[in-house]
Amino acid sequence: MKKAFVILLTALAMIGCKSPQNAAPGALDVIMTRTSIRAFTGEPVPQEQLEVILKAGMAAPSAINIQPWRFVVVTDQEKIADIFGKGPRSGMFTTAGAVIVVCGETDKTFWYEDCSAAAENILLAAHALGYGAVWTAGYPAMERIAPICEALSIPEGVQPLCIIPVGVPAENPEPKDKWKAENVHWNQW
Numbered sequence: 417m418k419k420a421f422v423i424l425l426t427a428l429a430m431i432g433c434k435s436p437q438n439a440a441p442g443a444l445d446v447i448m449t450r451t452s453i454r455a456f457t458g459e460p461v462p463q464e465q466l467e468v469i470l471k472a473g474m475a476a477p478s479a480i481n482i483q484p485w486r487f488v489v490v491t492d493q494e495k496i497a498d499i500f501g502k503g504p505r506s507g508m509f510t511t512a513g514a515v516i517v518v519c520g521e522t523d524k525t526f527w528y529e530d531c532s533a534a535a536e537n538i539l540l541a542a543h544a545l546g547y548g549a550v551w552t553a554g555y556p557a558m559e560r561i562a563p564i565c566e567a568l569s570i571p572e573g574v575q576p577l578c579i580i581p582v583g584v585p586a587e588n589p590e591p592k593d594k595w596k597a598e599n600v601h602w603n604q605w
């Protein structure tokens with residue numbers, strides 16, 4: 417119900433505002449309906465779909481276009497279980513079709529920001545294709561990322577910013593309404 421309301425509002429906003437002729441139809445809908453998915457069916461995500469998702473990641477803005485992002489995509493289920501299958505919330509990894517580790521070259525000044533933009537694009541692309549995904553924290557939680565770096569042979573000077581399980585959703589949570597007018601200051605704080 418709430419989802420339908422968000423879609424209706426988005427559609428009305430798109431009709432109401434004077435969008436440029438080439439505005440991507442449905443982009444706002446994808447943004448407004450994305451939500452974190454933490455349970456998956458275990459079905460694989462085909463490589464072609466993963467490549468579309470990664471292309472979306474690499475389409476993100478990047479300071480002076482340095483593109484400091486690197487991605488490790490783990491699709492081997494045994495490997496996923498070995499590396500990410502420990503701990504109370506490991507089900508979101510072990511039921512995923514793939515795990516994308518978004519890494520950055522840490523000697524690049526804006527690596528953190530660039531990789532965050534790439535990660536958000538990945539979440540949105542996964543959702544646009546009908547998959548679910550969730551951003552899980554990596555850097556700077558060294559205790560989390562050190563074993564991942566070792567298991568995946570991630571070289572020195574590269575750190576995993578976040579770890580994103582992607583898969584066919586096995587849950588259907590409502591997107592959260594995060595609009596807060598009080599967080600916006602028009603013209604002056």
Ligand SMILES: Cc1cc2nc3c(=O)[nH]c(=O)nc-3n(C[C@H](O)[C@H](O)[C@H](O)COP(=O)(O)O)c2cc1C
Binds near residue numbers: 450551592
């Ligand atoms: C920097 C960052 C770290 C996060 N870390 C985790 C995490 O470790 N585990 C998890 O389940 N979700 C994690 N999340 C997802 C947030 O919990 C989620 O985005 C938030 O609750 C809002 O929900 P939504 O994504 O459905 O809008 C993280 C999100 C961000 C941006």
